[in-house]
Amino acid sequence: MxxxxxxxxxxxxxxxxxxxxxxxxxxGKMMMWFFLLSDAFTFSSLLIAYGALRFxxxxxxxxxxxxxxxxxxxxxxxxxxxxxxxxxxxxxxxxTMVLAVEAGHRMAKKxxxxxxxxxxxxxxxxxxxxxxxWSHLHHEGFWWGHIPNMEELKHLFKGGNEASYGTYAxxxxxxxxxxxxxxxxxxxxxxIINIIITINVLLGTYQKRGSYLMIEKVGLYWHFVDLVxxxxxxxxxxx
Amino acid sequence: MxxxxxxxxxxxxxxxxxxxxxxxxxxxxxxxxxxxFIIALWLVPAGHIPLxxxxxxxxxxxxxxxxxxxxxxMHLKFERIGLALCIIVPILFIIGLIxxxxxxxxxxxxxxx
Numbered sequence: 001m002x003x004x005x006x007x008x009x010x011x012x013x014x015x016x017x018x019x020x021x022x023x024x025x026x027x028g029k030m031m032m033w034f035f036l037l038s039d040a041f042t043f044s045s046l047l048i049a050y051g052a053l054r055f056x057x058x059x060x061x062x063x064x065x066x067x068x069x070x071x072x073x074x075x076x077x078x079x080x081x082x083x084x085x086x087x088x089x090x091x092x093x094x095x096t097m098v099l100a101v102e103a104g105h106r107m108a109k110k111x112x113x114x115x116x117x118x119x120x121x122x123x124x125x126x127x128x129x130x131x132x133x134w135s136h137l138h139h140e141g142f143w144w145g146h147i148p149n150m151e152e153l154k155h156l157f158k159g160g161n162e163a164s165y166g167t168y169a170x171x172x173x174x175x176x177x178x179x180x181x182x183x184x185x186x187x188x189x190x191x192i193i194n195i196i197i198t199i200n201v202l203l204g205t206y207q208k209r210g211s212y213l214m215i216e217k218v219g220l221y222w223h224f225v226d227l228v229x230x231x232x233x234x235x236x237x238x239x
Numbered sequence: 240m241x242x243x244x245x246x247x248x249x250x251x252x253x254x255x256x257x258x259x260x261x262x263x264x265x266x267x268x269x270x271x272x273x274x275x276f277i278i279a280l281w282l283v284p285a286g287h288i289p290l291x292x293x294x295x296x297x298x299x300x301x302x303x304x305x306x307x308x309x310x311x312x313m314h315l316k317f318e319r320i321g322l323a324l325c326i327i328v329p330i331l332f333i334i335g336l337i338x339x340x341x342x343x344x345x346x347x348x349x350x351x352x
Contacts, residue, residue, distance in 0.1 A: 052340035056347035
């Protein structure tokens with residue numbers, strides 16, 4: 001069948017001339033990227049609001065004084081050790097997730113399954129640690145709308161006007177629980193999604209489909225959660 | 240059509256991340272975190288560097304970590320440049336918000352004084 005083609009049709013072979021994905025990426029994966037972009041805006045709005053309030057304050061609870069306990073082991077004297085452990089766990093679970101993706105490329109069902117299980121365990125461990133961290137701070141008197149009494153607050157600040165401690169401690173408490181809570185909720189939903197995907201791996205859904213692309217999509221979400229934690233960690237615990 | 244594009248996709252990905260590369264990136268992320276801890280727990284408390292020097296260092300190190308996670312773990316470095324730009328260019332708007340609110344918080348300082 002020979003059809004007369006006009007020159008304008010002949011050039012239509014570039015990625016942007018239609019008929020195929022110019023990004024060479026599957027629809028769901030592209031949408032995951034755009035969702036994560038919008039989520040990045042949400043998290044940065046929260047973190048920038050935190051930054052603006054903190055920047056305008058004359059003093060702020062010092063991270064190495066507020067976060068110096070290892071729940072179950074030490075009540076004080078170990079600044080940032082526990083959060084270091086949490087960071088390590090989350091980075092590690094990100095690594096097991098990439099390993100699951102890598103195994104998926106080789107269509108190795110068993111390996112995908114075990115790396116996914118490892119990722120879920122990492123996620124639950126992180127959530128457990130965060131629950132301990134929250135309950136420790138709650139025990140000290142911090143919560144949305146609640147701060148410890150003045151005597152205790154004096155041990156959490158390094159200098160500054162004592163009259164303003166209450167205001168800044170309250171801002172710190174609200175922002176800390178809101179932002180780590182929002183992040184923790186993301187981790188929780190990530191774990192749930194990972195569990196659903198792992199069940200599908202176990203049932204052989206992706207083996208039948210001939211591609212483990214779904215692992216890549218949930219992987220993107222999981223790495224994003226890790227990415228946000230990197231920023232939360234820096235701005236709440238280090239700076 | 241869709242299964243076809245998935246396969247194309249697949250082949251390109253094969254050369255993206257090998258196990259060796261994954262562990263290398265893991266090493267980088269861990270290394271940067273360890274450096275941050277050394278600064279926070281030793282260099283600053285011991286007075287080797289002042290806090291206002293440490294903060295920009297933390298931020299730069301954090302951005303390095305973010306780059307490694309997005310480029311390698313999230314595979315953006317190996318995607319088409321069009322997709323990468325779609326994600327990275329809108330992120331630049333965040334810089335705008337940072338500038339606006341930094342400016343605003345300076346004004347709050349004056350209000351409180």
